[in-house]
Amino acid sequence: MLIAFEGLPGAGKTTQSRLLADHLTREQVPVNYLPDNLTRTEDTLGSTLLDLFASGDPFSRHGNIVTDTMLATAIRTNTVATHITPALTAGQTVIEDRGIHTIQSYSLATLLQKHPGRPADGIGWLRSVSTMSGPPADVAVWLRLPADEAIARAARREGKPYTAEQHAFLRHVHDAYGHLAADDPGLVTVDVLGLTPEQVHQAVVDAIAERVPIPAPAEHSSSMQ
Numbered sequence: 001m002l003i004a005f006e007g008l009p010g011a012g013k014t015t016q017s018r019l020l021a022d023h024l025t026r027e028q029v030p031v032n033y034l035p036d037n038l039t040r041t042e043d044t045l046g047s048t049l050l051d052l053f054a055s056g057d058p059f060s061r062h063g064n065i066v067t068d069t070m071l072a073t074a075i076r077t078n079t080v081a082t083h084i085t086p087a088l089t090a091g092q093t094v095i096e097d098r099g100i101h102t103i104q105s106y107s108l109a110t111l112l113q114k115h116p117g118r119p120a121d122g123i124g125w126l127r128s129v130s131t132m133s134g135p136p137a138d139v140a141v142w143l144r145l146p147a148d149e150a151i152a153r154a155a156r157r158e159g160k161p162y163t164a165e166q167h168a169f170l171r172h173v174h175d176a177y178g179h180l181a182a183d184d185p186g187l188v189t190v191d192v193l194g195l196t197p198e199q200v201h202q203a204v205v206d207a208i209a210e211r212v213p214i215p216a217p218a219e220h221s222s223s224m225q
Contacts, residue, residue: 001088001093001094001138001139001212001213002084002088002093002094002096002099002135002136002137002138003020003093003094003095003096003137003138003139003140003141003208003212004095004096004097004098004099004100004101004137004139004140004141005017005020005095005096005097005098005099005140005141005143006098006099006101006102006105006140006141006142006143006177006187007142007143007144007145007150007177008145008147008150008151008154008170008173008174008177009150009151009153009154009170010145010149010150010151010152010153010154010155010157011143011144011145011150011153011192012143012145012192012197012200013036013097013098013143014035014036014097015197015200016141016143016197016200016201016204017033017035017095017096017097018033019197019198019201019204020095020201020204020205021033021095023201023205024093024095029093030090030091030092030093031092031093031094031095032083032087032092032093032094032095033094033095033097034079034083034084034094034095034096034097035097036097036098042082042083043078043082045078046075046078046079046082049071049074049075049078050075052071053068053071053072053075065107065110065111065114065115068106068107068110069103069107069126069129070129072102072103072106072107072133073103073129073130073132073133074133076099076100076103076133076134077132077133077134079134080133080134080135081134084096084134084135085134093212096137099136099137099140100130100133100136100137100140101140101142101177101180101184101187103126103130103133104123104126104127104130104176104180105173105176105177105180106173106176107122107126108122108123108126108176108179108180109169109170109172109173109175109176110169110172112172112175112176113168113169113172119176119179120183123179123180123183136186137186138186138211138212139186139188139208139211139212140186140187140188141187141188141190141204141207141208142177142180142181142187142188142189142190143190143192143200144177144189144190144191144192144193145191145192145193146174146193147167147170147171147173147174148167148171149193150170150174151166151167151170188207188208188211189207190203190204190207191203
């Protein structure tokens with residue numbers, strides 16, 4: 001099973017990915033956690049693709065929607081081949097820190113910002129492109145946090161303020177996630193504003209409980225026999 005966490009910088013994707021990995025491990029589910037941009041240090045091709053992707057601005061990137069979408073797709077395609085598929089084949093549950101919906105949300109944000117039109121048209125194009133990036137997650141979790149709060153958290157974490165242009169773009173990314181969630185029932189929304197990491201974790205577990213089979217712990221199973 002493939003599980004992906006999605007959301008803005010500062011929404012808590014890494015924290016929740018690790019908490020869920022720990023939770024599943026305690027329940028004796030074999031887990032493989034893939035941090036964001038794993039291919040930067042793990043694979044030569046992935047590192048090269050990420051270098052091509054970098055433009056000095058981690059959000060606006062090159063500003064060319066086709067270039068950015070295709071590069072992001074190529075990066076995930078490489079991650080699928082080198083890490084996701086082998087782990088799934090080995091019977092592991094894979095937790096992906098950022099997945100296909102990240103590619104779609106950032107690209108859709110660029111479309112909404114620079115090429116005004118119907119979000120549905122952009123989503124249709126992005127879904128077609130996404131088929132080249134490997135399998136979608138069996139369940140994707142959008143950690144929904146108001147854009148300004150997420151940006152403030154990310155800025156505190158990184159120790160530097162975001163520019164006005166980055167603020168504006170990330171607000172479009174937030175709106176893009178909303179359009180994607182309305183269009184895709186596979187994207188589960190979890191509101192995180194005002195919650196502690198532990199409370200968010202419980203909300204995530206509750207939200208995906210019907211989709212992610214978690215066996216009873218061994219001690220519970222033995223006591224029932």
